[in-house]
Amino acid sequence: MEKALSELGQMDELAVMESPIHDLNAAAKLLSTIVYIITVMSFDKYDLSGLLPMVLVPVLMYQIAGIPVHTCFYKLRIVLPLVMAVGLFNPFFDRAIMLKIGTVGISGGVISMITLMLKGVLCLMASFLLVATTPFDSICAALRKMHLPRTLVTLLLLTYRYVGVMTQELAIMTDAYHLRAPGQKGIHVSAWGSFLGQLLLRSMDRAQELYSSMLLRGYHQHFHYAPGKPFRAKDAAFLILSCLCFILLRHINVAELLGSLIVR
Amino acid sequence: MIEFDNVSFEYEKGKPVISGMSFRIEDGEAVGLIGANGAGKSTIMKLLLGLVYCEGHVLIDGTEVSKDSLHHIRQKLGFVLQNSDNQMFMPTVYEDMMFAPLNYMVSREEAEKRVDAVLARLGLEDMKYKYNHKISGGEKRMAAIATILAMEPEAILMDEPTSALDPYNRRLVINTIRELEQTKIITSHDLDMIYDTCERVILISDGKIVADGRAEDILRNKELLEANHMELPLSFCAR
Numbered sequence: 332m333e334k335a336l337s338e339l340g341q342m343d344e345l346a347v348m349e350s351p352i353h354d355l356n357a358a359a360k361l362l363s364t365i366v367y368i369i370t371v372m373s374f375d376k377y378d379l380s381g382l383l384p385m386v387l388v389p390v391l392m393y394q395i396a397g398i399p400v401h402t403c404f405y406k407l408r409i410v411l412p413l414v415m416a417v418g419l420f421n422p423f424f425d426r427a428i429m430l431k432i433g434t435v436g437i438s439g440g441v442i443s444m445i446t447l448m449l450k451g452v453l454c455l456m457a458s459f460l461l462v463a464t465t466p467f468d469s470i471c472a473a474l475r476k477m478h479l480p481r482t483l484v485t486l487l488l489l490t491y492r493y494v495g496v497m498t499q500e501l502a503i504m505t506d507a508y509h510l511r512a513p514g515q516k517g518i519h520v521s522a523w524g525s526f527l528g529q530l531l532l533r534s535m536d537r538a539q540e541l542y543s544s545m546l547l548r549g550y551h552q553h554f555h556y557a558p559g560k561p562f563r564a565k566d567a568a569f570l571i572l573s574c575l576c577f578i579l580l581r582h583i584n585v586a587e588l589l590g591s592l593i594v595r
Numbered sequence: 596m597i598e599f600d601n602v603s604f605e606y607e608k609g610k611p612v613i614s615g616m617s618f619r620i621e622d623g624e625a626v627g628l629i630g631a632n633g634a635g636k637s638t639i640m641k642l643l644l645g646l647v648y649c650e651g652h653v654l655i656d657g658t659e660v661s662k663d664s665l666h667h668i669r670q671k672l673g674f675v676l677q678n679s680d681n682q683m684f685m686p687t688v689y690e691d692m693m694f695a696p697l698n699y700m701v702s703r704e705e706a707e708k709r710v711d712a713v714l715a716r717l718g719l720e721d722m723k724y725k726y727n728h729k730i731s732g733g734e735k736r737m738a739a740i741a742t743i744l745a746m747e748p749e750a751i752l753m754d755e756p757t758s759a760l761d762p763y764n765r766r767l768v769i770n771t772i773r774e775l776e777q778t779k780i781i782t783s784h785d786l787d788m789i790y791d792t793c794e795r796v797i798l799i800s801d802g803k804i805v806a807d808g809r810a811e812d813i814l815r816n817k818e819l820l821e822a823n824h825m826e827l828p829l830s831f832c833a834r
């Protein structure tokens with residue numbers, strides 16, 4: 332558990348690798364990611380066949396970025412079940428048969444469940460790719476350029492940093508616990524209350540001290556984000572092409588198109 | 596110049612941590628603050644930095660530490676925290692070192708030059724792009740000192756700079772401190788280190804000054820030290 336969390340806190344290292352995707356301007360990537368997520372979300376809840384080709388986008392991007400797709404699922408393994416759980420109840424509410432494969436009828440609920448799960452996973456993959464290929468500072472700088480409120484962006488950056496602090500404290504505490512409770516798997520329910528309380532207090536203490544360390548070094552309500560990559564012609568090209576591609580995928584049902592080609 | 600004028604302070608009502616303390620530190624002095632656990636050394640640092648407020652006056656170069664003067668005063672003081680983990684919050688050593696100069700409106704190129712100069716001076720060039728969560732305790736301490744030097748402060752405050760360091764890194768930190776020409780205020784239980792780095796020592800007990808004088812005199816005074824939960828520095832015990 333703490334390993335899974337601390338890996339989340341160590342994304343900075345992936346973000347400074349080199350690849351055509353890493354080399355793109357943060358704002359271009361951010362916008363493209365937002366458009367992708369909106370496109371994915373806009374698919375009808377029964378439109379599984381339309382959504383499927385959208386899988387190609389992240390898969391291709393991960394390839395170009397040189398980040399194996401499984402690192403995303405591995406690093407996000409604690410969040411993934413939550414995303415997957417979203418559509419879990421649909422099969423119970425929506426029992427109308429939509430599709431028959433042989434004699435087995437598939438209800439609308441099952442299809443909408445799969446569609447929802449896929450949407451969740453795709454959004455997760457896209458956001459992960461953004462964070463994994465862009466230093467978090469640059470993302471924040473891009474958000475500022477888009478005139479998001481300063482306080483909000485600073486909050487975002489600090490939250491990102493504090494996740495690291497929390498996970499370190501969590502690691503120290505679980506180690507201390509296991510050293511005195513040998514052979515026990517996980518942490519006993521009776522200790523959860525005090526464990527969580529302590530974790531919160533300790534993280535707050537450390538956050539407080541980190542914050543004073545920032546103040547002592549002249550922090551004055553705004554971060555000086557590293558300038559990041561400039562917005563060049565190729566960033567514009569990437570942004571326009573990728574958005575066009577998403578819109579095409581949204582409006583042309585590739586699966587159906589291929590199907591009709593083969594039938595003919 | 597740093598001045599405490601009849602300063603009293605308590606975290607909780609009725610439990611004074613500093614009571615009626617006065618002292619004066621001239622520019623360029625190196626002063627060791629010593630005393631038992633809980634004597635109030637870290638609290639003195641916090642008062643100087645305006646992290647907590649007190650009764651009485653704390654003056655830095657004649658300016659009283661207050662909400663309005665904080666930005667100005669903190670630019671003059673560099674503070675090396677007792678726990679370096681809480682000092683370094685950017686992903687890499689380099690970004691951490693850039694943080695203060697950028698906040699004080701130094702241009703990026705200028706700041707970069709400063710960072711490189713400090714790293715070269717401490718012999719830490721290869722640490723520049725290391726990740727803060729991947730360096731050892733000793734390296735982190737050196738990096739923390741480097742981030743403070745990149746601020747170019749007029750005075751440097753250090754809380755336990757040699758705690759948890761191996762002898763090699765301890766010696767490295769001591770030699771680094773000795774070469775700094777700024778005003779220095781150092782707290783430690785490592786009296787040998789204090790003897791190596793400070794000419795003057797202020798001994799504190801229960802929030803009061805018990806002795807203030809030449810390091811040579813105070814650190815050789817066995818009775819005084821033992822009465823305050825300390826022992827003679829090892830370098831005096833030998834033979």
Ligand SMILES: Nc1ncnc2c1ncn2[C@@H]1O[C@H](COP(=O)(O)OP(=O)(O)OP(=O)(O)O)[C@@H](O)[C@H]1O
Nearest residue numbers: 606607612630631632633634635636637638639784
């Ligand atoms: N945040 C706080 N709230 C309440 N009391 C505190 C707080 N911080 C310190 N104290 C108390 O103030 C007193 C002085 O603490 P301080 O940290 O200044 O001691 P110190 O001389 O630095 O000790 P050490 O050598 O252990 O670092 C102690 O009795 C401590 O219990």
Ligand SMILES: [Mg+2]
Nearest residue numbers: 636637677754
């Ligand atoms: Mg202390």
